[in-house]
Every structure is written in structure tokens, then in C-alpha cells.
Amino acid sequence: MNNEEKLVAGLKALAASETSGPPAALEAALLKRLKRKRVIGWPLALEVLAAAALVAIAIFSRPPVAASSEFVAVPYAMPIGPNERADLVRVNVPVVALEQWGLKVSAFDPGQRVNADVVIGEDGLARAVRLVSNP
Amino acid sequence: MTDPDEFTSLYRQHSSGIYRFALHMSGSASVAEEVMQDAFITLIHKPQSYDASRGEVGPFLYGVARNLVRRHLEHDRRQSYFEEGEEENLSSGADDPLGDLTQKENLQALRGAVAALPPKYREVVVLCDLQEMSYEAAAQAMECAVGTVRSRLHRARALLIGRMQMKCHV
Numbered sequence: 262m263n264n265e266e267k268l269v270a271g272l273k274a275l276a277a278s279e280t281s282g283p284p285a286a287l288e289a290a291l292l293k294r295l296k297r298k299r300v301i302g303w304p305l306a307l308e309v310l311a312a313a314a315l316v317a318i319a320i321f322s323r324p325p326v327a328a329s330s331e332f333v334a335v336p337y338a339m340p341i342g343p344n345e346r347a348d349l350v351r352v353n354v355p356v357v358a359l360e361q362w363g364l365k366v367s368a369f370d371p372g373q374r375v376n377a378d379v380v381i382g383e384d385g386l387a388r389a390v391r392l393v394s395n396p
Numbered sequence: 397m398t399d400p401d402e403f404t405s406l407y408r409q410h411s412s413g414i415y416r417f418a419l420h421m422s423g424s425a426s427v428a429e430e431v432m433q434d435a436f437i438t439l440i441h442k443p444q445s446y447d448a449s450r451g452e453v454g455p456f457l458y459g460v461a462r463n464l465v466r467r468h469l470e471h472d473r474r475q476s477y478f479e480e481g482e483e484e485n486l487s488s489g490a491d492d493p494l495g496d497l498t499q500k501e502n503l504q505a506l507r508g509a510v511a512a513l514p515p516k517y518r519e520v521v522v523l524c525d526l527q528e529m530s531y532e533a534a535a536q537a538m539e540c541a542v543g544t545v546r547s548r549l550h551r552a553r554a555l556l557i558g559r560m561q562m563k564c565h566v
Contacts, residue, residue, distance in 0.1 A: 264557050271497025271506050272525040278503055279526075281419065282412040283432050288404070291433065295403050295440050336471060337464075339434065342442055384441040 332380065332389040333363050341380065341388050348381040351393065362390050398443075407436060410454050413527050414461045420522045421465040423511055431468070435460040451536040455529070458537035462519060469515060497560075509559045517552035524549050 262270070334340065341347050356366050356373050366375065376393040414435055418428035435457045438445060446456050497506055510521055523534040524545065531549075535542045 265553055267495070267497060268553055268557055268560070269525060271502070272510075272521065273528075274497065275503050275506055275510075276526040276528070278500075279416055281416060281425075283415045283429055287429070287433055288407055288411070291407065291436050291440070292400055292404060294437065295398070295400060298398075298440060337430070337467065339438065339442075339464075342445055344444055345442060382441075384437060 332378075332391045334389050335362050335387050338386060338388045339382065341382060345383055347383070347388065350379050350381055352377055352379055359390065359392060362387075364390060364392055366392055403436075403440070406439075406453060406457075410457050411436070414457055417458060417519075417522050417527060418461050418465050420510065420526065421462075421515065421519060422468055424468075427465070427468050431461050431464045434464055452533065455533040455536035458523065458527075458529070458533075459539060462537055466515070505563060506556075506560065509556050509563070512559065513552060513555060517548060517555060520545060520548045521552045521556070525553075 353374050353376055356375055359366050359375065359377055364377075378391050378393055379387050380389040382388045411432055415428050415432040418431040419425060422428060422431070438460050439453070439457065445460075446453055450456075496502060510518060510526075513521065519538065520534065523529045523537060524531065529537070531542050531545045534545045538545065
């Protein structure tokens, strides 16, 4: 046996010795997520559309605001895919929450609430955020 | 991906392997759990990102996991996941460090040596040697040519042999 063969045998033994795996509950959680996506029906779809309309009305009925920063990707979030639908939602959040998402807003009081635009992916998770300031 | 039975079958076939791949790459059980979960969530919510003409769904999932792990490693590049002392010494009196790597204490040393490899070499060892993935499947997961897999694996094994021999003489 040459050194490489000995190493490969050792790596095989290492692989065979490993029994760790993901928690059993994850399978059920993912399956539930799949079924929820699968059975989404008209009533829920209409609710989502109504909520989106309300958000749109809230955004467009407000005085214009100027964006004061570029979008910053939320840490560990998947990037928006080329064919993925995304929603833009304006929220009013504490400065400290934006800092946790990687935005530098040191000019504000950490306890102060500010407006921010959040990009939401198809899975409902935040993907990117930008700070918005009133003119 | 909408069929629960198909999903369950895929999950049971690949989840443990992907989890262990992410664990070897990150050294963190919580990161491994998150990466494995996110890889399957990608399949649920972005099924169009899997192109069957480019290969099997297994290597695709490993590829997604690989990108997620890389993002974690880049984000935490100042933080060492691998605690000092993890690489235990080989059993005392081992004249040939590669003589019997199947011994329990030497497996621990080998695990540490794999964890200390640079990521691009570590991933190919984990995929091809630990997960026993074919070169073609590993190439799909790593988004590179089969020849690159071969050359990186050759280099990675040489690095591992060197490290194990060095540990014996320390």
C-alpha cells in the first residue's frame, strides 16, 4: 500500500465512523413548508393580493421620500434569482435592527425608528434592505 | 418540486450527506443545519434553479450547499471555526503516520487535518473521499471541470499526507 492508498483507506474509515446528521424535526418542517406552498388556494392568494394592495396604497399615498442608501444584502440570505419575483416593502424599524442587517446608520440614535425599504423574496424572507430618509 | 413523496425520498437520500459536507466545511453544527435546510428550501421555492439537463439533483443540492457554506466562511473569515487543539496527535510511537489511519485516535487526527485544508482542497476531499461522490458529480457540485476535480484531489491528498507525516515528526 502506498501513502495515497493508506490515506484513502483512512478517509473511508473516517467517513464510515461519522453518524452525525440533521435533527429529525427538520424533515417534517420542510415537508410542511412544501405542502403549504402546494395547497395555497384562492382565498389565501386573495388575502395576499389585498395585503399587497394595501401596502401599495400606503406607499404611494405618502409624500415622496428620497432614498439615502444603496440596497445591502441581508447576511446569509439567498440572492434574488434571475426569474424570481420579489416584493418591495417599506417598513418603519428601529435603527438597531438595520445595523443587525449590515446597514451603517451610526448618525442616528440606536433607539430611533427609521423608514427602510426591504426586498422580500418569493419565500417571504428578507433579501436586501436600504435606508430611506424623509426629504 | 411539489410532490411530497418525491421530496421525502430526495431528503432522505441526500440530507445527511449535505449536512456532513457543510459540517466538514464550516466546522459548525448550527451552520451545517442551516445550510442543509436552506439547500432544500431552494428546491422548494426556486425549483426553476435546478436544470435537469445539467445533471442529477443530488450534486445540484451539494452545489447550493457549497455556495451557502462559502458565504458563511467569507462572512466569518475573521472567526476561526476550528478551535486550536482539535487536531490531536497521532498515537504515540507511530513510526509510520499513515500506517493505520483506521485507528480511532488517528481518525481524529485525520479529521483535524481535513478541517485544516484550504476550502478549495477541503471540499474536494469531502465530496470525493468522504461522500464518495463521482468526479463528474463533484464537478457539477463545484461548478468546474472534471479535470479540475482530479487535480485538486491529487493536490489535496498530497497536502494531507504531508500534514500527517509532519505531525508524526513534531
